[in-house]
Amino acid sequence: MRHIYLAILAIVFLSKANAQTVATFDDLNLAPDAIWNGSDLSGSFTSGGFTFFNAFNADWYSWTGFAASTKTDATTPGWSNQYSAITGMGVAGTPGYAVAYPAPISTVTFKDTIVSGLYVTNSAYAYWSMKNGDAFAKKFGGESGNDEDFLLLTIEGFNSAGKSTGKVEYFLADFMYGINSNDYILDTWKWVNLSKLGRISKLEFSLRSSDNGTWGMNTPGYFCIDNLNHEVLTSAPEIQEIQVTVFPNPFTDQITISGLKNQAKVSITDVSGKTIASYTNITNNQSINDLQKLNSGVYFIRIYEGKNQFDTKLIKNSH
Helix, strand or coil: CHHHHHHHHHHHHHHHHHHCCCECCHHHCCCCCCEECCCCCCCEEEECCEEEEEEEECCCCEEEEEEEECCCCCCCCCHHHCCCECCCCCHHHCCCEEEEECCCCEEEEEEEEECCEEEEEEEHHHHHHHHHCCCCCCCCCCCCCCCCCEEEEEEEEECCCCCEEEEEEEEEEECCCCCHHHCEECCCCEEEECHHHCEEEEEEEEEEECCEECCEECCCCCEEEECECCCCCCCCHHHCCCCCEEECCCECCCEEEECCCCCEEEEEEECCCCEEEEEEEECCCEEECCHHHCCCEEEEEEEEECCEEEEEEEEECCC
């Protein structure tokens, strides 16, 4: 009986521990159609054990870092709508989510753990700017649709010693495909896997765009996140990995990708997150045959097919 009691206590303890390591932003209890932007000068907010940092300038009533939102306006363009996600809601219809404005980074800290991932999408402000252009930024793709534009999110992990454990990149907009119909601006919540970063206690988020000027990015530097460290099980096609096979694995000098329905982009990174090879316009059953130059060891391959992607580990054998 005592063993059963202890087992129940252990389950309860673990359940509580897990509950404290998921940031849904609904625990902030914001009113409907409301925001928190740091105007209280507290410098941060906490959701599910994750602390999201914010710097608010009272003179300009401006902020950087993270804000929290329950805004639902997905259709109004412009800076006045900077706190809305293009989805108009959080993941799976929940009201709360976070808005990031990295200048140059947005930072999250937490107790040392392995973070499974998070959902990302575009802010309404950034989406409509990229979609149509505005007074400050160009329309992605240009008038011809052929300009190779992009908005790239980089997420870097740091361990408790302050050392980088690697980076994960995700295109919030990508117009670099050979076929224009594959170009996209993300308008749904998309799961980004962060588990390869290992045990970490800090995440830093940054953005890069193809549209830049004298003062930096012309593209509005906003994006949204939700459900940090918790993937929602759903059959929605926008958050499914593409079903492809990469073989042989382990490999010696080449790999083949099978199962592609459209042209894809491929990137190969080492264990530190550094990109060591990238390819565009890869088609089904096409071989990548210049990998003999790689040292033997572990690598990661990411395959982008439109909005969807596939990630897996590769093992390079010695010759």
